[in-house]
Amino acid sequence: GNSVTQMEGPVTLSEEAFLTINCTYTATGYPSLFWYVQYPGEGLQLLLKATKADDKGSNKGFEATYRKETTSFHLEKGSVQVSDSAVYFCALYTGRRALTFGSGTRLQVQP
Amino acid sequence: GAVVSQHPSWVICKSGTSVKIECRSLDFQATTMFWYRQFPKQSLMLMATSNEGSKATYEQGVEKDKFLINHASLTLSTLTVTSAHPEDSSFYICSARPIAGGPHEQFFGPGTRLTVL
Numbered sequence: 001g002n003s004v005t006q007m008e009g010p011v012t013l014s015e016e017a018f019l020t021i022n023c024t025y026t027a028t029g030y031p032s033l034f035w036y037v038q039y040p041g042e043g044l045q046l047l048l049k050a051t052k053a054d055d056k057g058s059n060k061g062f063e064a065t066y067r068k069e070t071t072s073f074h075l076e077k078g079s080v081q082v083s084d085s086a087v088y089f090c091a092l093y094t095g096r097r098a099l100t101f102g103s104g105t106r107l108q109v110q111p
Numbered sequence: 112g113a114v115v116s117q118h119p120s121w122v123i124c125k126s127g128t129s130v131k132i133e134c135r136s137l138d139f140q141a142t143t144m145f146w147y148r149q150f151p152k153q154s155l156m157l158m159a160t161s162n163e164g165s166k167a168t169y170e171q172g173v174e175k176d177k178f179l180i181n182h183a184s185l186t187l188s189t190l191t192v193t194s195a196h197p198e199d200s201s202f203y204i205c206s207a208r209p210i211a212g213g214p215h216e217q218f219f220g221p222g223t224r225l226t227v228l
Contacts, residue, residue, distance in 0.1 A: 004154070032215055043115060043204070043219035089155070093215040098145050098206075101154040 002027045004090050006102035013080055013109050021075040021105045023064075023090035031092040033057075033066050033073040034099065038087045047075075047088070080109045114138055115207050117220035124195055125228055132190045132223045134205030140185035141207035145217065146178075149202040161188050185210070195227045 007022040025031065032051045036044040048057030053068035062077045073090060090102040114137040124130050134144055142163050147155040159175075161167040161182035169175045177199075179191040188207075192199055202224050206217040 008152075034215070036219075038219075041221060043221045044206075045219070049215075095214065098157045098160060099215065099217065103152060103154040 002031070002092060002094060002100040004092055004100055004102035006088075006090050006105050008103075009087075009106040011105060011107050013107070015082055015109055015111050016079045017109075019075070019077040019080045019084075019107065021088055021090075021107070023073045023075065023102060025071050025073065025090070025092050027071075027092055027094055027100075029094050031094045033064070034091045034093070035062070035064055035073070035075050036089040036091060036101075038089065038104070040086070044089060080107070082109045082111050085109045113209070113218045115205065115218045115220040117203075117205055117223050119223060120221065121224040121226075123226045123228065126196050127194055129191055129193045130195055130225060132192075132203055132205075132225075134188045134190070134207070134220050136186045136207040136209075136218070139207075139209045139218075142185065142210050143208040144182055144188040145206045145208075146180060146188075146190050147204040147206070149204060149222070155204060158190075192225065195225070197227045200225055200227045 003026045034049045035047040037047045038044045048059040050057040050066035056065045064075045087104045087106045089104045091099040116135045118133045144161050146158045149155045158173045159167045159169045161180045163182050167180035182188040204222045206219045
C-alpha cells in the first residue's frame with residue numbers, strides 16, 4: 001500500500017537558519033506529492049505540490065522537488081522565520097479517494 | 112475563501128454517551144467530505160469518505176455503526192461517535208472537496224479533540 005515517512009520532530013531552528021524536512025514515500029503508480037502546513041489552531045493548508053517527476057513545487061520561500069529515483073520530496077527553505085513555526089505534513093495522492101499523509105513534523109523557530 | 116469549520120473544537124464526554132461533530136464548508140459547496148482521525152505524533156488516518164446524499168464509504172477497520180456519518184447537504188457533514196469509550200479519544204479532522212475542485216483538492220477543518228472519560 002501507499003505510505004509516507006517523515007523525519008520526526010520537533011525541529012528547532014534559529015531565525016534565518018536553513019530548513020530541511022525529509023519526506024520519502026512508497027506508492028503504486030505515479031503519485032502526486034504535497035506538503036501541507038498546520039498553524040496552531042488552524043486546519044491543514046496546502047503549501048506546495050508537484051505532480052510528476054522532477055517537478056519543483058514552491059510557495060512562500062519553501063521548495064520541494066519530486067525525486068522519483070529516491071522516492072523523496074524533501075521540504076526546504078533557505079531562511080526560516082518565527083512565523084514559519086507550525087506542523088508540516090507530507091502527503092501523496094494516487095487517484096484513490098483521499099490523500100495519504102505522513103506523521104507530521106513540528107517546526108519551532110526561535111528568534 | 113475555501114474555509115472549513117468544525118464544531119465543537121473540543122469536547123469531553125462520559126463513557127457510553129454519543130458525541131456529534133459538525134463539519135461545514137463556509138464559502139463553497141462540497142460533494143465530497145472526508146473524515147480523518149489523528150493520534151498523537153501519528154499521521155492522519157482516513158476513516159471514511161462521504162458524498163452528499165449517499166452513504167459514506169468507510170475504510171477497512173472502521174466500524175460504521177460506531178462512527179455514523181451523515182452528509183445531508185453540500186455544506187454540512189456530521190460524524191457521530193456512538194457509545195463512546197476512552198479508546199475513541201482522539202483528534203478528528205474533516206476536509207471538503209469543492210464541486211469544481213481537482214481530484215486531490217481538499218480544504219481542512221481545524222479539528223475536534225474528543226476526550227472520553
